[in-house]
């Protein structure tokens with residue numbers, strides 16, 4: 001089992017979109033038993049896979065070991081792909097985890113799911129704190145969506161510094177240009193400076209996911225955006241398998 005975190009301290013950079021698409025690609029392209037764990041109270045990652053936020057549960061109960069993850073997990077309409085949905089209780093999780101003082105609680109919870117899943121993709125809230133610190137300690141790969149602009153790249157340096165501080169032995173970090181617009185000069189320049197970073201094009205078909213409530217590969221497979229997701233996932237999969 002491998003844990004893939006989708007993380008950035010910045011909001012609105014495409015984390016949830018990427019999390020939903022990559023989780024789908026893990027299940028569909030690599031036939032991995034996959035769980036999308038939606039740790040952001042907004043619940044966007046699950047929403048994009050057709051799953052609503054849970055109303056009858058409290059996101060902290062799992063971390064308090066008062067409930068088992070199996071009781072909260074729901075299947076999606078896609079083979080091999082389940083979601084551990086967000087709920088409004090997650091808004092309290094930051095303070096709860098801090099008070100709990102168990103730095104590896106999230107890692108223990110993912111380990112407990114290792115028999116059931118091959119890949120766990122975690123959609124993180126846009127913040128640095130105890131939740132993200134625990135995710136970083138549990139992750140085998142950290143995917144950081146960034147906008148192709150000079151400011152976003154500065155933000156990435158902050159993420160790198162912070163990662164070193166909260167999780168000194170953290171997994172490899174993979175930046176991705178997640179909203180890449182080839183018509184913009186600054187985007188092209190950012191890409192020229194980092195030609196090895198994968199990119200997902202800015203495309204209306206990706207925005208459409210919120211209407212279809214499906215990953216782009218499920219309703220528009222023959223588009224450059226869907227293609228970029230498949231390529232990005234196979235690169236991650238290769239890294240996870242050490243080849």
Ligand SMILES: Nc1ncnc2c1ncn2[C@@H]1O[C@H](COP(=O)(O)OP(=O)(O)OP(=O)(O)O)[C@@H](O)[C@H]1O
Pocket residue numbers: 010011012013014015016017018040042044125126178179180200201202203204206207208210
């Ligand atoms: N490649 C893309 N092309 C076009 N629109 C995109 C693309 N990726 C993401 N978006 C859009 O950008 C917006 C932000 O995306 P998303 O919600 O995934 O970001 P986020 O980082 O998870 O935000 P938050 O920090 O609020 O959780 C959404 O409206 C989404 O549809």
Ligand SMILES: [Mg+2]
Pocket residue numbers: 015016017040042044045
């Ligand atoms: Mg999000």
